Each structure stands twice: as structure tokens, then as C-alpha cells.
Amino acid sequence: xxxxxxxxxxxxxxxxxxxxxxxxxxxxxxxxxxxxxxxxxxxxxxxxxxxxxxxxxxxxxxxxxxxxxxxxxxxxxxxxxxxxxxxxxxxxxxxxxxxxxxxxxxxxxxxxxxxxxxxxxxxxxxxxxxxxxxxxxxxxxxxxxxxxxxxxxxxxxxxxxxxxxxxxxxxxxxxxxxxxxxxxxxxxxxxxxxxxxxxxxxxxxxxxxxxxxxxxxxxxxxxxxxxxxxxxxxxxxxxxxxxxxxxxxxxxxxxxxxxxxxxxxxxxxxxxxxxxxxxxxxxxxxxxxxxxxxxxxxxxxx
Amino acid sequence: xxxxxxxxxxxxxxxxxxxxxxxxxxxxxxxxxxxxxxxxxxxxxxxxxxxxxxxxxxxxxxxxxxxxxxxxxxxxxxxxxxxxxxxxxxxxxxxxxxxxxxxxxxxxxxxxxxxxxxxxxxxxxxxxxxxxxxxxxxxxxxxxxxxxxxxxxxxxxxxxxxxxxxxxxxxxxxxxxxxxxxxxxxxxxxxxxxxxxxxxxxxxxxxxxxxxxxxxxxxxxxxxxxxxxxxxxxxxxxxxxxxxxxxxxxxxxxxxxxxxxxxxxxxxxxxxxxxxxxxxxxxxxxxxxxxxxxxxxxxxxxxxxxxxxxxxxxxxxxxxxxxxxxxxxxxxxxxxxxxxxxxxxxxxxxxxxxxx
Amino acid sequence: xxxxxxxxxxxxxxxxxxxxxxxxxxxxxxxxxxxxxxxxxxxxxxxxxxxxxxxxxxxxxxxxxxxxxxxxxxxxxxxxxxxxxxxxxxxxxxxxxxxxxxxxxxxxxxxxxxxxxxxxxxxxxxxxxxxxxxxxxxxxxxxxxxxxxxxxxxxxxxxxxxxxxxxxxxxxxxxxxxxxxxxxxxxxxxxxxxxxxxxxxxxxxxxxxxxxxxxxxxxxxxxxxxxxxxxxxxxxxxxxxxxxxxxxxxxxxxxxxxxxxxxxxxxxxxxxxxxxxxxxxxxxxxxxxxxxxxxxxxxxxxxxxxxxx
Numbered sequence: 001x002x003x004x005x006x007x008x009x010x011x012x013x014x015x016x017x018x019x020x021x022x023x024x025x026x027x028x029x030x031x032x033x034x035x036x037x038x039x040x041x042x043x044x045x046x047x048x049x050x051x052x053x054x055x056x057x058x059x060x061x062x063x064x065x066x067x068x069x070x071x072x073x074x075x076x077x078x079x080x081x082x083x084x085x086x087x088x089x090x091x092x093x094x095x096x097x098x099x100x101x102x103x104x105x106x107x108x109x110x111x112x113x114x115x116x117x118x119x120x121x122x123x124x125x126x127x128x129x130x131x132x133x134x135x136x137x138x139x140x141x142x143x144x145x146x147x148x149x150x151x152x153x154x155x156x157x158x159x160x161x162x163x164x165x166x167x168x169x170x171x172x173x174x175x176x177x178x179x180x181x182x183x184x185x186x187x188x189x190x191x192x193x194x195x196x197x198x199x200x201x202x203x204x205x206x207x208x209x210x211x212x213x214x215x216x217x218x219x220x221x222x223x224x225x226x227x228x229x230x231x232x233x234x235x236x237x238x239x240x241x242x243x244x245x246x247x248x249x250x251x252x253x254x255x256x257x258x259x260x261x262x263x264x265x266x267x268x269x270x271x272x273x274x275x276x277x278x279x280x281x282x283x284x285x286x287x288x289x290x291x292x293x294x295x296x297x298x299x300x301x302x
Numbered sequence: 303x304x305x306x307x308x309x310x311x312x313x314x315x316x317x318x319x320x321x322x323x324x325x326x327x328x329x330x331x332x333x334x335x336x337x338x339x340x341x342x343x344x345x346x347x348x349x350x351x352x353x354x355x356x357x358x359x360x361x362x363x364x365x366x367x368x369x370x371x372x373x374x375x376x377x378x379x380x381x382x383x384x385x386x387x388x389x390x391x392x393x394x395x396x397x398x399x400x401x402x403x404x405x406x407x408x409x410x411x412x413x414x415x416x417x418x419x420x421x422x423x424x425x426x427x428x429x430x431x432x433x434x435x436x437x438x439x440x441x442x443x444x445x446x447x448x449x450x451x452x453x454x455x456x457x458x459x460x461x462x463x464x465x466x467x468x469x470x471x472x473x474x475x476x477x478x479x480x481x482x483x484x485x486x487x488x489x490x491x492x493x494x495x496x497x498x499x500x501x502x503x504x505x506x507x508x509x510x511x512x513x514x515x516x517x518x519x520x521x522x523x524x525x526x527x528x529x530x531x532x533x534x535x536x537x538x539x540x541x542x543x544x545x546x547x548x549x550x551x552x553x554x555x556x557x558x559x560x561x562x563x564x565x566x567x568x569x570x571x572x573x574x575x576x577x578x579x580x581x582x583x584x585x586x587x588x589x590x591x592x593x594x595x596x597x598x599x600x601x602x603x604x605x606x607x608x609x610x611x612x613x614x615x616x617x618x619x620x621x622x623x624x625x626x627x628x629x630x631x632x633x634x635x636x637x638x639x640x641x642x643x644x645x646x647x648x649x650x651x652x653x654x655x656x657x658x
Numbered sequence: 659x660x661x662x663x664x665x666x667x668x669x670x671x672x673x674x675x676x677x678x679x680x681x682x683x684x685x686x687x688x689x690x691x692x693x694x695x696x697x698x699x700x701x702x703x704x705x706x707x708x709x710x711x712x713x714x715x716x717x718x719x720x721x722x723x724x725x726x727x728x729x730x731x732x733x734x735x736x737x738x739x740x741x742x743x744x745x746x747x748x749x750x751x752x753x754x755x756x757x758x759x760x761x762x763x764x765x766x767x768x769x770x771x772x773x774x775x776x777x778x779x780x781x782x783x784x785x786x787x788x789x790x791x792x793x794x795x796x797x798x799x800x801x802x803x804x805x806x807x808x809x810x811x812x813x814x815x816x817x818x819x820x821x822x823x824x825x826x827x828x829x830x831x832x833x834x835x836x837x838x839x840x841x842x843x844x845x846x847x848x849x850x851x852x853x854x855x856x857x858x859x860x861x862x863x864x865x866x867x868x869x870x871x872x873x874x875x876x877x878x879x880x881x882x883x884x885x886x887x888x889x890x891x892x893x894x895x896x897x898x899x900x901x902x903x904x905x906x907x908x909x910x911x912x913x914x915x916x917x918x919x920x921x922x923x924x925x926x927x928x929x930x931x932x933x934x935x936x937x938x939x940x941x942x943x944x945x946x947x948x949x950x951x952x953x954x955x956x957x958x959x960x961x962x963x964x965x966x967x
Contacts, residue, residue, distance in 0.1 A: 014365075014371075014372030014373060014374055014375050014376065015364065015365040015366075015372055015374050015375070016315075016360055016361035016362065016363055016364055016365070016366065016374040016375055017363060018362055018363060020360065020375050021360050021361070021362050021363075024360050024375075028770060028771070028772075029770065029771060029772040029773060030772070031770060031772075032766045032769070032770025032771065032772035032775070033766070033770075033772040033773065033774070035762045035763070035765050035766035035770065036762070036763055036766035036767065036770075036772065036774075036775075036778050038758075038759050038762060038763075039759040039760065039762060039763035039766075039778075039782070039832050039836070040763070040774070040778050040781070042759060042828065042829070042832060043781050043782065043785070043829065043832065043833075044781070046800070046825055046826070046828070046829045047781065047784065047785055047796075047829050048781060049800065050796035050797060050799065050800035051784075051788075051796055053796070053799045053800055053803060054792070054795055054796050054799055057799060107692065107695075107696060108696075110688070110689050110692045110693075111692055111693050111696045113689065114689040114690065114692065114693045115693075117689075126693075128941065129697060129700070129701075130700070131937065131941070132934060132937055132938075133700045133701070133704070135886060135933065135934075135936070135937040135940075136704075136930055136933040136934050136937060137889070137890055137907070137926075137929045137930055137932075137933040138890055138892075139890070139892055139907050139910060139911060139926075139929070140707070140910075140926040140927075140929050140930045140933075141703070141704065141930075143707070143910075143914055143918075143922065143926050144703035144704055144706065144707040144926070145703055146718075146914065146918055147703075147706065147707055147710055147718050147719045147918070147923065148703055148706055148719060150717075150718065150719045150918065151717075151719075152717055152719055152720050153719035154706060154719060182699065182700075182703070185696070185699075185700075189696075214685060239789075240789075240790075243789040243790060243791050243792075245790065245791055245892075245893050246892050246893065246911070249911075249915060250911075250914055250915075259791075260789075260790075260791045260893075263791050263792075263795065264791065264794070264893075267795060267798055267897070273799070276795060277795065277799070280789070280791060280792040280795045280796075281792070283789045283791065283792055284788055284789055284792045287787055287788065287789050287792075288787065291787045356856055357855075357856075358852050358855070358856070377855065378852070378855040378856045379855050379856070379857075379858045379859055379860055383856075384856055384857065385852075385853070385856045387849050387852070387853055387856075388849070389847075389849070391847060391849035391850050391852070391853040392853075393850060393853070393854075393868055394850075394872070395871045395872065404854070404857050404859075404867070405857035405858050408854075408857055408858040408859045408860075408863060409858045452857065453856075453857075456857065456858070
């Protein structure tokens with residue numbers, strides 16, 4: 001090796017130091033922040049601030065003209081949620097949401113179990129046909145019932161033909177429950193299917209082997225093992241049913257005001273913003289709690 | 303004339319992740335053209351060391367040179383090294399040819415030159431005709447070759463390999479060991495590879511660095527490491543051995559825990575607790591009293607004999623421990639049977655003293 | 659996250675075929691009957707709606723002979739045409755913007771540690787779990803306060819309409835897109851990016867040539883989801899829309915509340931066909947990519963649930 005080929009002198013400038021490592025980590029952090037920046041800023045302005053405004057209004061008062069004002073702000077609006085009319089609406093909403101959940105579970109459980117007994121090819125096709133209504137336009141699917149249930153509609157003519165008289169359930173709580181079940185049944189089926197599908201069939205066979213009857217093996221083995229799916233599915237049906245707005249508006253009558261419609265009314269017609277705001281916050285709290293339960297039940301993995 | 307410049311020079315490198323010190327003040331030189339192994343159990347810092355050479359992690363402290371150029375703070379795309387990743391990390395959306403051509407494209411090597419070099423690299427790893435296949439259409443061994451070609455096509459100054467054979471089954475792994483070695487001789491560049499498999503390291507490398515808990519315990523040729531382990535951990539990790547607790551009596555002699563004096567050179571001060579490493583194949587088994595005169599001998603009872611194909615492994619219970627003795631298997635010989643009274647013996651100087 | 663997440667087969671595993679003893683039992687028969695009942699329940703109303711959209715009778719649920727008249731009405735109706743136009747513009751614009759912002763957000767959260775990351779993560783989830791009605795109320799109050807303020811400060815004449823609808827749709831779509839893209843990113847081997855950098859790619863080129871092609875199905879799925887949600891939304895839009903502009907679902911919703919007419923049948927069928935077209939497209943996107951896919955199905959049912967009350 002000649003002298004000219006001797007490599008250049010080692011410079012220490014490029015050696016690593018804790019300062020360099022920190023600077024590199026900082027640059028990395030800055031990059032992340034910049035990437036998140038646009039969405040962060042957007043959600044702060046157009047989500048966090050609106051949420052804050054609603055929160056503020058839930059503590060507001062109303063002046064003589066019914067306008068929301070912040071003098072004497074306090075828990076007035078929350079206290080008024082205990083008024084009989086609001087309480088009735090809350091209970092009715094809860095009851096209809098529970099009923100919807102129960103019906104979905106009773107229909108959805110055997111259906112999901114049935115799916116798991118099919119061959120994989122058939123099962124895929126069957127699932128796609130659950131998926132299609134799941135993703136198609138919700139408003140239109142509710143409207144379809146309006147057409148069917150209406151006066152002279154298909155249903156009432158069938159019952160008439162059968163000699164049961166014209167069935168008039170449109171604009172009743174029954175119609176609302178029917179619409180909610182129709183809308184949310186897929187939300188029950190899909191997590192149920194996911195949790196039943198992963199249960200080892202051999203466990204049920206083992207149960208049968210140990211002299212369990214069909215009912216016993218369902219009650220003692222299948223059902224307990226599919227519990228995460230039952231919980232997840234129930235929450236997925238219950239929560240949107242509780243806050244439902246479109247379905248009761250289309251299929252329900254004046255006497256079946258539910259939570260969602262009541263909140264909307266507070267803003268659009270009654271102009272009682274504080275009560276509407278506090279009620280939406282209560283609804284949100286229910287939703288948050290349910291979401292936490294959902295994740296606890298393993299919803300993330302379903 | 304000057305000394306040849308090492309391919310990789312690591313001086314005082316430390317890497318901390320929060321409170322955890324992954325690599326603790328390492329000094330290491332890897333020579334030009336060496337096949338070098340970083341060996342150690344998982345979590346010993348070997349992969350972190352490799353990643354720092356590649357530029358995928360920055361050291362907390364220290365100097366890292368490649369052929370004399372300081373690169374410690376350069377990003378991976380500015381370093382003249384390439385990596386064969388664990389599980390290969392082939393781009394699943396590109397075919398073999400595009401995978402191999404990726405580095406050249408990024409370096410803006412012109413089309414004709416690129417095609418020529420890709421063809422050459424694909425030929426080198428014997429994948430001619432597979433150019434338009436996707437990674438998921440290849441076997442594990444073929445994917446490994448693509449990963450090699452993808453790195454080598456860039457003519458790196460140093461090739462880094464992270465557990466290159468870890469994903470292959472035993473038979474294929476043994477084939478690839480030889481093939482990798484041949485490939486390295488053919489291309490003549492420095493290979494640095496990480497493995498937790500001591501047998502693989504011994505078979506393939508020119509030199510081995512044994513790491514444990516972020517520290518470098520010993521660097522040497524496979525023979526040095528096997529025959530003269532620097533400490534108890536290395537002796538135990540590399541191959542199989544019997545470790546007999548002992549105390550240094552003088553620079554020429556140690557005392558075993560049963561009071562027996564054994565000739566063994568050591569540099570430890572008198573009175574130091576050490577261990578004597580007796581390799582199973584360097585121990586001999588005799589019927590009680592038949593050991594050659596002048597050889598260190600320990601009496602015991604034969605507890606178990608295991609036939610392992612070309613050898614017999616005997617487990618002998620002596621006073622305070624059990625000792626493993628490995629003897630070549632010859633069907634014509636009669637050997638002691640389980641329950642027999644035997645002696646374990648070794649040639650004077652056939653043991654190594656290892657400290658903590 | 660994946661009821662649906664890995665598409666029709668949760669977990670992406672090869673499904674086991676359950677043992678089926680060939681013998682008949684009342685339980686088995688009941689299960690089969692129940693299944694067919696569920697499918698009839700799902701599809702009969704939709705089918706009947708389609709049938710009656712071709713009925714000449716003015717009563718929406720009675721058959722009065724075949725006609726295409728209501729579709730002609732639909733095509734001639736300017737309010738409907740305007741609403742469709744607004745819907746399409748809102749959907750496309752909000753999808754494009756939320757896909758960009760949502761993908762960047764997903765990258766930031768999955769690939770970087772930065773200050774405020776956890777707050778951002780929570781903020782990103784909120785629009786998914788918040789009830790529709792609450793979100794609607796938020797938009798109403800925000801736009802009335804915000805526009806009042808701007809109008810006062812700058813003597814401007816801002817009104818709710820196209821812009822406020824789009825803004826509110828982006829506010830929920832960002833979150834849905836980022837959830838879908840995140841699922842995809844989380845499933846991607848990070849070593850691929852490292853390998854690209856090791857092979858002389860700069861950060862940008864590694865993203866462009868390796869990360870982006872890998873997450874493309876997730877981005878496409880997120881976009882389809884955003885389109886669907888935007889075209890589906892009634893409540894939030896109703897509150898964010900002023901007199902200036904309205905979307906098709908809000909317009910139809912208004913019509914239904916005033917009383918059903920055969921025109922609504924034909925508009926509904928068109929909306930239905932469009933939404934089913936999107937579903938099939940997304941299933942197709944999912945199928946055409948091997949490996950784990952994230953179509954709209956890449957979103958937990960909870961997400962979908964929230965947008966359809």
C-alpha cells in the first residue's frame with residue numbers, strides 16, 4: 001500500500017454521542033408530530049372545540065326569550081333530566097333498546113351457530129349475504145318497512161287475507177322495534193359468529209361424551225364459551241338503538257318519542273339548548289362506558 | 303506499509319434503550335474478508351450491535367468505522383453495508399428481479415448496468431429463471447437466496463446477516479451453511495452474521511465474538527473459543543462441558559471441591575474460586591482402578607449410557623456432581639454397564655481453568 | 659379488531675368444517691328454518707321496495723301495473739338532482755381530504771413516538787364512538803357560534819351549507835380512515851421499511867416504494883368506508899346543513915317525514931343500488947389482494963353501528 005492509499009484520517013465528528021442520539025430521537029418525534037399535525041389540528045378545531053361548546057352549553061341557563069345564556073351557569077339542565085317527561089323518554093328508550101337487543105340475540109344466536117356448521121365455501125357466501133344489508137343504505141332500509149307496513153301495505157293485506165284483520169303497527173313502538181332489529185341484527189350476528197366459530201367443536205363432543213344432553217351442552221359449554229360474542233353483539237345492538245333517531249322518526253309515531261328525537265327537538269323546535277346539550281352528554285357517557293365494556297369483553301379481538 | 307484497515311472498527315460502543323443497556327462499551331475489530339460471527343443467547347445485544355453497524359439504530363456512545371470512515375451517525379441509506387434480514391423481509395409486492403434491483407434503482411444505477419448486475423447476482427445465488435416469481439411463491443431456501451442477492455448486488459463493503467439460517471429446517475440449514483461459506487469466499491467481502499446457534503457459529507466463521515448481557519466476553523477463532531474459553535459462561539455456552547468447582551492453589555495447580563489437586567495453569571491469584579472445564583470428549587472412562595498412572599482420576603458410578611449414533615454419552619455420578627463422558631462408539635468393544643464402578647480420567651493439562 | 663375485520667373469515671384462519679352427523683333432528687331443522695327466515699327478513703323488504711318502485715299505483719305499497727314513471731320523475735326532479743350533486747361532491751371531497759389526513763395520522767401513530775401521541779390517539783377514537791346525535795348537536799352549536807363570530811369579526815356572510823357539511827363529514831371520516839389504515843400498518847412487517855432504507859432508499863422513497871404499496875388496500879378500504887359513511891349520513895348532515903344546501907339522504911328523510919310518495923321509492927332504489935355497488939366494490943378490493951385485507955370490513959361493527967342510527 002502506498003502512502004496515497006492510506007485511508008483519510010479518522011474524524012471523530014461522526015462518532016456517536018448521547019447528544020446526537022437525543023437529537024435523532026427528537027427529530028423522529030418532530031417527524032411524527034408533523035405527520036399527525038394536520039389531522040390533529042383538524043380534530044382539535046372541528047371536533048374538540050365543538051365538544052367543548054356542547055359541554056359548556058350543558059351548564060348554561062335560559063333567559064326570558066329562551067336563549068341560552070351563561071349567567072348563573074350550573075347543573076340546572078342536568079337536574080331537569082329528572083323531570084317526568086324526560087324520565088319517561090329515557091325509560092322508553094331503554095326499554096325499546098333492551099327489547100331490540102333481546103330479539104336480536106334470540107334470532108342471531110341460532111343463526112350464527114348455523115353458519116358455523118356449514119362448509120367453509122357455503123359459509124363465505126352466507127356471510128357475504130349478511131354483509132350486504134350491513135353496508136347498504138340505512139335510511140333506505142328503514143324506509144322499505146314504511147312501504148310494507150303502511151296502510152294497504154303488503155303486511156296488512158296478508159293479515160287481512162288470513163282473516164286476522166288489517167294489522168296496523170306503523171307508528172307504534174312495535175314498528176320501531178321491528179325497524180331497529182332489522183337495522184342492527186347484523187351487528188349481533190357478526191361478533192357472535194366470530195366467537196362461536198373459534199370454539200373447538202371437540203369440547204361440545206366431549207360434553208356429549210360425558211352424558212350432557214343437547215340442551216345441557218349448549219347451556220354449560222357452548223353458551224359460556226361464546227359469552228364474549230354475546231356481550232359484544234349485545235352492546236353493538238343496544239348502544240345505537242338507545243340513541244336511534246332515523247328509525248323512530250320514520251317508523252314511530254308521535255307517542256313514541258325516543259332519546260335521539262327528543263334531543264333533536266330540543267335544538268330545532270323547543271330551543272332548549274342546555275337540556276339538549278346535557279342529554280347528549282349523558283348519551284355520550286353511556287356510549288363511552290359501553291365501549292369500555294366492549295373492549296374488556298374482547299371486542300377488539302372479535 | 304501500514305497495517306490493513308479493518309472492515310469494521312467498533313470503539314467504546316454503548317446502546318441504551320431507556321434504562322436498559324443493550325450493548326455495554328464494546329470494542330471490536332472485524333478484518334477485511336473475514337466471516338465473523340456475533341454469538342450469544344437471545345437478548346445479549348448481538349442483534350443491536352448488528353443493527354448499529356447497519357445504521358438501523360444509533361449508538362448512544364462510541365465510534366463506529368467502516369474501512370476507517372466514521373459512520374456512527376449516518377442513516378442506513380448512506381452506509382456502504384447491506385443486510386440480510388431475519389426472515390428476509392423481501393418486498394412482497396415485487397418479484398424476484400425487482401427485489402434484487404431495488405438497491406440499484408435507489409442508487410440510480412443506469413438501466414443496462416442494473417440489468418446486468420441483477421442477472422449476475424441472481425446467477426450467483428442460482429436463482430436463474432425465477433426472476434418473475436413473487437416471494438410467496440418461493441420456498442424458504444429460495445427466499446434466503448433472494449435476500450442474499452438483493453444485498454450482494456449492491457457490492458457492499460460489509461454484508462450483515464441477522465440469523466440468516468434461523469427460518470430454515472435442520473437439513474437445509476446445514477446445506478446453506480456450506481453454501482454461504484462458499485459464497486463468501488467467492489465474493490470475498492466481509493460477512494458479519496448474528497446467531498444464537500453455537501454450532502452454526504463454530505462451523506461457519508473465521509472468528510467469533512461471544513456476547514452476554516450486552517458485554518463482549520471473548521473474541522477468537524472457533525478453536526480458541528472452544529479450547530480456551532475466557533470464562534465460565536463461554537465454556538458452558540460453546541459446546542458441552544463439565545464444570546468442576548475449584549480454588550486456585552498456585553499458577554500451576556487448582557484444588558477441586560473434593561480436595562483433589564489438579565494440574566491446570568491459570569492466571570488467577572491464589573485462592574480465587576474458579577471452575578475447571580472438562581470437555582466430555584476429552585474425558586476418558588475406565589473400569590475402577592484401570593486409569594493410566596499419573597492421570598488425574600475421579601471415581602464414580604456409571605448412571606446412564608446414551609447411544610447417539612457415532613458416540614456413547616456416559617453419565618457418571620461422582621461424589622458431588624455428575625460428569626458427562628463421550629466416547630467414540632465401536633460395536634466390537636465391550637463397555638461398562640450402568641451401575642458399574644468406574645473412573646473418569648483425563649490427560650494431564652486436558653482441562654481449562656475458567657473464572658467467572 | 660375484526661369481526662369483520664379480516665373479511666368474511668374472522669381471524670383469517672382456515673375455517674374448520676364442523677362435523678355434521680347426517681341424521682335429521684328437530685334442532686337441526688329449526689336452525690335451518692331460522693336461517694332462511696333471517697335471510698328472508700333481510701332481503702324481502704328490499705326486494706319489495708324495488709318491486710313497488712315500478713308500480714303505477716300512487717299508494718306506495720300497492721301494485722298498480724308496471725311503470726317507469728317514478729324514475730322519470732326522479733330524473734326530472736331538480737331538487738333531487740341538486741341533492742345528489744351535493745351528496746356526491748361532499749362525499750368525494752370529504753373522502754379525499756380524510757383519506758390524506760387519516761393516513762398521515764395512522765402513520766404517525768403506528769410508526770412514531772411523539773409528544774401528545776396518546777392524547778391524539780384518544781381524540782382520533784372519539785368521533786367513532788360518540789353517538790350520532792351528540793355529534794350532530796356539536797356541529798350545530800359549533801357552526802352557529804363559529805360563523806357568527808367570523809361574520810362579526812370580518813363582516814363576512816358565511817352560511818351553513820356545502821362547506822359546513824363537508825367539514826363535519828371530514829371530522830368523522832378521518833377517524834374511520836385512520837382505524838382502517840392503522841390495522842393494515844400494524845399487520846405490516848416493519849423490517850420491510852428498514853430493508854428499503856438499508857438498500858439506499860431515503861425515508862420518502864422507502865414510504866413511496868414499500869410502505870405505500872403495502873398499505874394501499876387499507877387506504878382503498880378506508881376511502882370506500884368514508885364514501886359509504888358520507889353518503890349514508892342523515893343526522894349530522896341535517897344539523898350541519900343550512901338552507902344553502904342539502905344532501906340526498908337528508909332531502910329524502912325530509913320527504914319521508916312529510917308523507918311517502920312513489921318518488922321516494924325510486925330515489926330509494928337508486929340509493930340502495932349505489933350503496934350495494936360500493937359494498938360489492940369493497941368486497942372485490944378485499945378479494946383481489948391476497949393477505950390480510952381491510953376493506954370497509956376492516957372496521958369493527960361498533961364503528962359502523964355509530965354511523966347508522
